Amino acid sequence: MTTLGAMDAAQRESAIAALAGTAGEPELDVLVVGGGIVGAGVALDAVTRGLNTGLVEQRDLASGTSSRSSKLVHGGLRYLEMLDFGLVREALQERGLLVTKLAPHLVRPVPFLYPLTHPVWERGYVGSGLLLYDAMAAVGKHSGLGQMGLPRHRHLGKRAVQRIAPDFRSDAITGAIQYYDAQVDDARLVTTIARTAARHGAQIATRTQVIGFVREGERVVGVRAKDLESGVEFVIRARVVVNAAGVWTDDIQELVGGRGSLHVQASKGIHLVVPRDRIRSESGFIVRTEKSVLFVIPWGRHWIIGTTDTPWTYDKAHPAATRADIDYLLGHVNAILREPLDHEDVEGVYAGLRPLLTGQSDSTAKLSREHTVVTPVPGLVMIAGGKLTTYRVMAKDAVDAAVHSLKTTTDQAIQESITDKVRLLGAENFETRSNQRVLLARRSGLHVARIDHLLGRYGGLIDEVLDLIHHRRALALPLEGAEDYLAAEVVYAVTHEGAVHLDDVLVRRTRISMETFDRGVAAAPAAARLMAQELGWDAERVRAEVEHYLERVTAERASQQMVTDAAADEVRLQARDHLREEARPKGR
Template identity: 45%
Template sequence: MTEPVRPRAPGAEEAADPTWLNPAQRSRDLAAASAAPVDLVVIGAGVTGAGAALDAATRGLAVLLVEAGDIAVGTSSRSGKTFHGGLRYLEQLNFRLVAHAIAERDLMVKTLCPHMARPEAFVYPLTHPWWERPYVGAGVLLYDLFGLKGGAMPRQRHFSRKGLKACIASIDAQRVVGGIQYYDALMDDARHTLAVVRSAAGHGVKVVTRAPVVEFIKDGAQVAGVVLRDTWSGSQHRIGARAVINATGIWADEVQQLAGANSFSVQPAKGVHLLLRPEALQSDSGILARATDSVIIARRWYGYWLVGTTDSLWSGGKAQPVAEAADVDYLLDNLNRYLARKVGRADVLGVYAGLRPLLKPVGDNADSTSALSRDHAVIAGPPGLTTIVGGKYTTYRRMARDAVDAAVRPLGVSRPSGTATLPLVGAGQWAAVRDSGAALAQRLRITPAAAGLLLQRHGDRVRDLLALTEAQPELARALPGAAQYLAAELVYAVQAEGAQTLIDVLVRRTHLSIELADGALALAPFVAELIAPHLGWSAQREQAELHAYERLIQRERAALQALHSQPPTPAAPAAGTPATR
């Protein structure tokens, strides 16, 4: 029988929680790392770097995780938000990658983060009456077979034309002849990466964000540490280390060059996703279908529909990739090929673009993303530095393990990774709170649906939120215009989840920037006023945060604004094949 959720009393116990990330923790960790060398510095707090830090900590190493910006600020918050095996890779005969990814997917659902990794059905619509069903069915059968050991997903299901119409009311029954259903797992990438970082902190990893590496410390040719620049104070800090891992994704080649080597380059591939209104599609299942040059995927995501992705070479700034009008039209046009009730621009709530790091050797002249490697690579050099680059979000744990194996081998560390059986923050006592949604809704006076979303975001750490609402009852209120969130979550974001700016809170700790039609611009002043006292902001700093957020939303939504001012036009196919996330 599930026990009711009981809050933990706030106070000294909360302040001492080793998983809490906040400005005070950051200052302590930076001072401690500056005072004494560590075994390992991991550069980059995306999911791979976070995974490497946690992996190394389970082996008993003293670890520092550093990040130039926020946790998951790059690719790890702009993915397709799905743990998946990569069904399309079977067509490329990349069976090893698919098998590994399915094993990791099932591990997330059953052990590592079951509160946020949920099985979700997808249907592949069939449009050819004879050959397509056995061809696709064989691939889905193999997909199922790879997942037999994990046992986390239901098996495939076949639909006739009539059955598919009953499952997906929006489908164009004149175009399709049936469909095949399979399962993957939906998740929240930014919050998952955060959970990995907090889990690492709970195992003793020092975490310092907003501190770019500006120089490598050398002992002859050997990398012996890093020099950090504290973005907030401008001061520099020398951190000695026995080994360094470069897990900076699209910046990995630049960081390796800073260390004095130049053995590879990264070609960013831009992927764009749209967030659609809940009523945009009438369907009991997600959809994966052929696009003009690749595939189109629509998946249910926290009550909305998430549609992606494009895949094209990106040569602009790495820090702020943006969607273009053609990207949006491309996605809508390809989805509408299968729908009787068409999805329009008015159905788009938000849009985001991410860059996936595709590896190519120096001197490679590949001119499309399809020519570049999608497997991960561990690259040694110069001595003391190990770089991990490429790969899939779903296989982050294996990537992290491979990187740590390579980095610690010269140190004589033989203890294996311990992450395969280690529940992440929010999952440790999930069984005790999993079925507490009704009680939680009654206690907080929110809808059962909102309570369910609260549990998915925080897992067993919902107890921390209840403690906040008991200490400050006003924090139990729902946000104006966004009843799926509590005010307590915003305060918790800066007290325990490492958020240091308004953008951190609205873009990554929550997803209000894409969930609200105005990009949360109307809500932003309320949020800034609520978190300002907890971050020690002056009135001037609060206004600066609001201006920075407004500029971000204007830049990211420029494509949508352009679309609303012009008639629909057929979009040119995005180059290459889809960047699987």
């Protein structure tokens, strides 16, 4: 079977050799710094225009902001209320494109109830806004033959709300409006975009840190990098470097001598994960708070509740949720529930940082989610701001700026962006395999529910996962300690999705760390043993990986008992970080 865009340890070594120029590869046209949603999108946009492209990420794909979002692909209703029609229209167009064409296996509709508390004026006010929301989506140029890919909104009375959401307090509402947005596993989307870029020829190297820039006069002509797995330093030459480092933007600007006009403020948003049976409802909710909005989002056998929006000035790699943050969300969600939730109901907590362009507002909730692209010095493009939904537009704008810079050094004809036509890996054959779900279950010996789970994560690439199971029947068993996932998914994360460390698998390739009450502690040993077989780890390395993960969980739990950000940050940093450790020999 042909493996499309497979990323494994051998691919990583090959990519580093190519980036370093030791494999006889030509100089890069574009080097992307940052492996989040924007960086992966830039790599895909650049390589599909015919540019020789590389990407480096100091940790893991989506290890920062892009694995810790609300998991929504949406236009942003509150931006509509702020009269930011351009941003909403753009986001809705991108939503339609993802749902109907680019990634229907990953991005799917999700219903929300918008509760109404006033009998007349509010229904008209909110209803008109949602009418405009649907209209913008329906006329979008990427909405798919005039269809926006999602159902239209509908008005509901009080009784209808009670039927849909029995656990929603109806004493204070007059009804609701149900509308649709879309959701996605953000980390999986990033990994899939990166794999798609690799499939088209981009060199992707995780665990590779940029430690400086290479200059010829004023022009940036590459970077100095360090392979954090081996400790080897090397130079990557590129005609243009695109910085897509998100909340690390200011740090990268410092490496180039502080030259740059982008300044990013990190805003912390936390989310709670609770079991689906704690709230009886067929729909999610969206409720206003005094600062922003509260989402209660269906997430498989769970609910995601969020989010907060507060400034964060501490460690960017490990933002910590405090007990005050958790209490804030519980307090607001309990105001709308018949049966209140408490701390014992919380399975998982995760905190992420939004990279917001600084402005005149003191409140991060009011800073712009729009993005900006600048070229502070020749050969360096920087992009910051934006939101997950519009990653493709951000990537296009960044590569357009890179192309402008390239044209100053060559007369090479460079094509326009085509990423609105490039389906992500897994989109091909997704519909066919979905129709064949019962047949696939019979052939594989798996339950149909397992096939549905795999289709929702891998789409048409389910064939590759089932092929692993066909050759190694033990991989059809549920992962010990996290039975929602199969052992095959851990192996696939290593052999096809570039996982290098245990937390890559438990935190990002799967979401075990936030979907289990023990935060993945019971699953860690079994997952590490499966990874060891693929990566050649010895018993000591397995022990070290498990110990490192358990330290992470312990530190996160302790930080979530702290009241202030400063205290939570101090406790969270007591856990070791792969980035701060010395390079270790292979197998150790």
